[in-house]
Amino acid sequence: MARRWIPLLWLIPIGVVLLVAAVLVAQWLRTLPDIQSFIATHPGETAIPAGTPVGFPWWLQWQHALNAFFLLLIVRTGLQIGSGKRPPAFWTRRNDGLIRTKNPPRRLSIHVWFHLVLDALWVLNGLLYWVLLFPTGQWLRLVPVSWDVVPHALSVGIQYLSLDWPTHNGWIHYNALQLLMYGFTVFVAAPLALFTGLRLSSIWPPRLAFVPEKPVRALHVFVMLYFVAFTVVHVGLVLATGALRNLNHMYAGRDDESWIGLVVFAGSLVVMIVGWVVARPALLTRLAALGGAVRR
Numbered sequence: 001m002a003r004r005w006i007p008l009l010w011l012i013p014i015g016v017v018l019l020v021a022a023v024l025v026a027q028w029l030r031t032l033p034d035i036q037s038f039i040a041t042h043p044g045e046t047a048i049p050a051g052t053p054v055g056f057p058w059w060l061q062w063q064h065a066l067n068a069f070f071l072l073l074i075v076r077t078g079l080q081i082g083s084g085k086r087p088p089a090f091w092t093r094r095n096d097g098l099i100r101t102k103n104p105p106r107r108l109s110i111h112v113w114f115h116l117v118l119d120a121l122w123v124l125n126g127l128l129y130w131v132l133l134f135p136t137g138q139w140l141r142l143v144p145v146s147w148d149v150v151p152h153a154l155s156v157g158i159q160y161l162s163l164d165w166p167t168h169n170g171w172i173h174y175n176a177l178q179l180l181m182y183g184f185t186v187f188v189a190a191p192l193a194l195f196t197g198l199r200l201s202s203i204w205p206p207r208l209a210f211v212p213e214k215p216v217r218a219l220h221v222f223v224m225l226y227f228v229a230f231t232v233v234h235v236g237l238v239l240a241t242g243a244l245r246n247l248n249h250m251y252a253g254r255d256d257e258s259w260i261g262l263v264v265f266a267g268s269l270v271v272m273i274v275g276w277v278v279a280r281p282a283l284l285t286r287l288a289a290l291g292g293a294v295r296r
């Protein structure tokens with residue numbers, strides 16, 4: 001691992017200590033009568049808005065799995081870009097294809113090239129998801145429509161941290177904390193990754209160069225850390241709160257305790273591992289050569 005990332009490793013022990021402290025505080029809070037009555041009046045789920053669909057359609061399942069696949073490789077290429085090591089190859093776009101620019105194309109490291117290719121696919125997948133969320137009513141699962149989402153989410157947070165899980169049934173309705181976190185990830189974190197990433201790329205127009213690069217780069221890395229932390233907690237909770245049922249929801253579109261969702265999820269992990277293994281310079285340089293000149 002590059003030396004540049006070593007300071008970030010401190011986040012791991014700090015996070016563990018904070019988490020243990022938070023669990024102890026939450027367990028103590030739950031012994032207080034006021035908190036007990038707060039949780040009783042705010043168990044964790046807001047009223048289901050009219051028109052909210054039940055279950056997950058196949059397109060949403062596919063897009064969720066593709067999102068995880070692309071993000072894995074996006075984070076990997078991001079870390080390779082940030083490592084400061086000399087990349088195995090460089091790529092310069094040929095200026096005679098579909099995209100032609102007045103200025104000559106800039107030379108990119110193969111890692112940046114692959115990062116941008118993956119970003120384009122990730123953004124396309126995400127845009128399609130956004131567009132489909134609205135006519136299908138699925139957006140109602142991700143966007144709060146009443147303010148009582150705040151006390152409910154607080155209550156769920158205390159319940160999770162005290163290690164006494166709230167009951168939840170994501171097939172019909174997410175709990176308030178899931179709703180806020182999923183909504184934030186889809187409608188805030190993802191666009192932030194896109195806009196900060198565009199600022200760092202060579203398509204950013206020179207007349208907007210007053211947007212400073214350094215803090216934007218720091219924000220871009222921060223968004224990456226958010227995605228990684230979100231995924232660790234998200235997958236941890238998916239597995240800890242009824243793994244078979246939850247996996248069936250998102251990977252098989254069914255609400256039972258069969259093993260089908262787990263098998264499909266395992267298949268998606270195999271695809272991710274294969275993607276990780278084949279995305280080596282030997283293949284990437286060959287693909288990159290289709291649209292530009294590759295030099296070692």
Ligand code: HEM
Nearest residue numbers: 074075078079081082112119193194197198200201224227
């Ligand atoms: C959505 C569209 C995105 C675009 C257009 C984009 C674009 C870029 C660009 C142009 C760079 C700088 C390359 C250079 O230094 O020459 C970069 C770096 C990076 N990107 Fe992205 N990116 C996007 C999404 C993401 C996402 C979703 C993540 C992680 C979840 C991510 C993680 C990183 C990391 C870690 C770096 C290295 C930053 C550094 O250490 O300097 N990017 N990205």
Ligand code: HEM
Nearest residue numbers: 068071141170171182185186227231235238246247249250
């Ligand atoms: C690869 C491992 C993953 C697994 C096993 C997984 C599993 C799940 C499951 C089971 C649900 C439905 C929850 C329920 O029924 O209560 C869900 C929803 C969701 N997941 Fe994941 N997930 C994974 C990765 C990710 C990643 C990497 C992201 C984004 C960074 C993500 C974002 C979301 C979002 C936004 C939803 C809500 C989707 C909607 O309802 O439209 N997941 N996930």
